[in-house]
Amino acid sequence: MADSQRSTPLLDELKEGPWPSFVTQIEEMADEGKESCGQLLELLERSYNEKIGHWKHGGIVGVMGYGGGVIGRYSDVQDEYPAIAHFHTIRVNQPQGWFYTSDSLRTICDIWDRHGSGLTNMHGSTGDIILLGTTTDELEPTFAELTQNDFDLGGSGSDMRTPSCCVGPARCEWACYDTLALTQELTMHWQDELHRPAFPYKFKIKNSGCANDCVASIARADLSIIGTWRDQIRIDQDEVRACAENGMNIERDICGNCPTKCIEWDGNEMTIDDSNCVKCMHCINAMPKALRPGTDTGACILLGAKAPIVEGAQLSSVIVPFMKIEEPYDELKDLIERIWDFWGEHGKNRERVGELMQRVGLGNFLEEIEVEPVPQMVAYPRDNPYVFYEEYYEEDDEEDDEE
């Protein structure tokens, strides 16, 4: 083939073993005649020998009219590996829930075989289809073919990143709202914010249908929308008894694991003190035939998660304990726009919204986004007495302040 002298003894060791090999995936594409893939293997072999990477910062590359969706990537040894001197990434907005037909997958493959390395990530960390490796000249033609086939680019840089969601009601009985419909609507509603970076930094939205949080929204998304309910867990007592008959130790494994100890089992009947249930999902996970979430469903809205860069990692924290999530989602959209307005005005360059919340204080932040503080927003009230009171009275102040 093109690179018959290719020698990658270290990488070859990673073709062995039971787990599917990325080396085999790259090599197959090299054997199909993709010179870039052959040179990528050689460069990676070099990294394995030298224990260091060989990629440089991206430059500003993209498609006309968009500021995001393409990440420039250049090798730092371009003369030796000319086929991957430019090796840009294209992020393609995934279909919600990552559902595909064979035809749609082949369409993407056909486009990418024509215009790039043929390598992908299915999928990237944010959720996009990642097309891994092409040249600047191929960006517009790739984009044109993608859009002709109803695919569009995802986000990158300081924009709304591609929202993503769990499988939701498409294949999960625990989905407390339609994660796919909401994600599609938010993505379509904010195409400009997705494609043209105008924020202080990135803003990720992830939508999980229940507190199991299969898309890790509470850790990975600036805005985490996590399904929950506010009525009773539905109990099928016959199925509960069936679990016991099949050997489940309900007292230990269900009641004992309940974080608020709100479940009782008398050997015949299960009772739940729903007013004390925190909707953690453990009992429902463990007894999916016997227990189901309630029917008055919605979501808990949390804000601010991020990885360590810059000021340290954060989990999202509660800003709305419960919101109904129903079309046209105006309450949610208004909330998001109020957050973006305040962050856009006061956020520093490369300051995530979670860091802004820390810097100005959650209390002040809530005031600015017009959300009333409620005890559900804190694990416990402050335990230090340094309160920043904003006003004080003088002796001669009138009893009634001016309006």
Added chain:
Amino acid sequence: MALERRTDIGPPDYKQFLPPIIKENYGKWKYHEELRPGVMVHVGESGDKLFTVRAGSPRLMGTKGIRRFADLAEKYCGGYMRFTSRHNAEFLLTEEANIDPLIADLAEVGHPVGGIGNAISSIVHTQGWVHCHSAATDASGVVKAVMDDLHEYFDGTTEVPGKLRIALACCLNMCGAVHCSDIAILGVHRRPPKIQHENMKKMCEIPNVVASCPTAAIRPAEVDGHPSVEIDEDLCMFCANCFSVCPALPMADALNDGISIWVGGKVSNARSEPTFSKLAIPFIENNPPRWPEVTEAVRKIVEVWVDGARKYERMGEFIERIGWPRFFELTGIEFEKEHIDDYKYAGLSFKRSAQIRQ
């Protein structure tokens, strides 16, 4: 081609990719059961049954590999499949009789089936040396080595007490957001940036670089006639944020880069609240192609958990119950100065009681 240029069309409507059985039972699923490792059935209120077969994938896939998935979806699933948030491929079947032949065909092309329920699922990971400018280690290679070693816990050959989620990020940027994983494998730099003074002015905005440092270790300075910066190396904690805004401050260094291992985080709210992973092993040298010291360390931690955890107990819940001293004792990991936090809010992690297992 005189086609009209289309922009801002958004992703294709997902509804066209849903199999008929999903369209008919959308939002009306009643319950699901795990039939065997990697296979589950969802039963609708209608009584309809949808079978899912979950297969591991390397995440980094060529179009040839994707076409193989497409062919299998066509052969067994009416052309319908999906991917999961952990890079697994899921095949959606209505015919139970197709499960075995599908699994056999998947095995034929090298994709194991598993990762559902109480199991180790695929490792969420980043690009590493394959494609990233700030990587302190490779991603795909380490993942391949670790999963080769742990596949028995993926495919159900060896049972585990609960879910175990592993993630890998090749630097502190954490594109893989590993900070809430049962086991996190994290690439770390340990050498302060090597300043390219002659490149500073043309490649970087010095005020931005100064502002980027969370510990204020960077100051403007003129060096050899070049406007540049100087770095107080004692204040550097190797976050690489300065490198993110300035290519003239490379962090990668073959002698000092490597891997750290973190444990006990989770994102699910089940039982205990979501929590960060905590440091188990500060540093292991990069040892490609198979990183044996990393695979061995991960296996040891997994085995301690498998042996000691109660049913459903995640890594962090298990450690919380037995205590961190016992975790270090059981794993044989040495407790060092680096294990003690010294950044913001560090005091919150100090032991502030006399409740100690003596």
